[in-house]
Amino acid sequence: MKPERFPCKCNRSRVSGLGQILHPPDPRVVELLRVVAEAIGIATPRIYADPTVDYAQVDERDHIYYKPAFFEALFLLDPSGLLVLAVLAHEIGHIYNEHLSKPWEDPWEQELEADRFAGCVLSSLCEESGAFQRIIRVLSRSSTSRHPPGEERSRAIQEGWESCARVCNDSEKASPGSSSFLETAGKVAGGVVIGIGIVALLDAIFG
Numbered sequence: 583m584k585p586e587r588f589p590c591k592c593n594r595s596r597v598s599g600l601g602q603i604l605h606p607p608d609p610r611v612v613e614l615l616r617v618v619a620e621a622i623g624i625a626t627p628r629i630y631a632d633p634t635v636d637y638a639q640v641d642e643r644d645h646i647y648y649k650p651a652f653f654e655a656l657f658l659l660d661p662s663g664l665l666v667l668a669v670l671a672h673e674i675g676h677i678y679n680e681h682l683s684k685p686w687e688d689p690w691e692q693e694l695e696a697d698r699f700a701g702c703v704l705s706s707l708c709e710e711s712g713a714f715q716r717i718i719r720v721l722s723r724s725s726t727s728r729h730p731p732g733e734e735r736s737r738a739i740q741e742g743w744e745s746c747a748r749v750c751n752d753s754e755k756a757s758p759g760s761s762s763f764l765e766t767a768g769k770v771a772g773g774v775v776i777g778i779g780i781v782a783l784l785d786a787i788f789g
Contacts, residue, residue, distance in 0.1 A: 603632075604630040604631065604632050604647070605630065605631040605632070605633075605650070606630075606631065607629045607630060607631050607648075608631065608650070608653065610657070610663055610666070611629065611631075611648065611653060611666060611670070612629065614663050614666055614667045614670055615627065615629055615646070615670050615674075617667065617707070618667060618670050618671050618674055618703055619674065621703060621706055621707055622674070622678065622703065622706075624674070624677075624678065627640075627644050627645060627646050627674065627677060628643075628644075628645045628646070629645070629646040629647070629648065629670075630645065630646070630647050630648075631647075631648060631649075631650045632647040632648065632649065633649060633650060633651070634649075635647045635648065635649050636649065637649055637652050637669070637721065638652070638653075638669050638670075638672075638673050639673070640673050640676050640677055640682065641682070642682050642683075644677045646670070646673050646674075646677075648669075653666050653669075656669065656717070659713075659717075660713060664704075664709055664713065664714075665713060665714060665717055667704075667707075667709075668700050668703075668704055668711070668713075668714035668717075669700075669714075671699065671700040671703035671704065672696045672697060672699065672700040673696070674699070674703075675695065675696030675697070675698075675699030675700055675703075676692065676696050678699060679692070679695055679696070679699065681695070681696070689727065689728040689729075690725075690728070690729070690730045693728065693729050693730055693735065694730060694734065694735065694738040695738075697718070697735050697738035697739045697742065698738045698739065698741055698742030698745070699742060700714065700739060700742065701714075701738070701739040701740060701741065701742025701743035701744075701745075701746075702742040702743065702745055702746035703742075703746075704739075704743055705742070705743040705744070705745075705746040705747050706746050711739050711740060711742075711743040714739060715736040715739050715740065716736075718732055718735045718736055718739065719732035719733060719735075719736050720732070722735050
């Protein structure tokens, strides 16, 4: 039996336990989070927009925090929301695997486990993982103490996708549209082609 969902009741800014100001999440983000949670049969985590975090993260209460500018960049690259959904699936992967309660584990392996989880979610929702793999390779061009290099993370996403692959039809896709324009690294907006590649856009915002 699936646990009852508890939608985010965050219609105004609040102060977190860490002292930072939190803002209501974008309704598009809330809906994408609901899609992921429902797909794997868990309660929808609470989510907040927090300009102070790097990209996205979870805390010990299983709350998710995301950087608004980062998600806006992902929506610009893919208006269908598939890239944002993939990032949310990665964060839920940390929650699902209880990573924050296991500080003794290798942080690289935790990240790779969350990446495999995200790949599995995308496959279960009949979505491709290629665009998310490209974003991860851009964001993780250099490894850190917590994050493996992008190529290793990309392989983990593909492994997760393949482990959950199934035969899908078009009506089963979770989000409208596609990320096919990422292949040409451009975006059509109002009839004008804006030649902004993935690397250039993310570098301009976070470089």
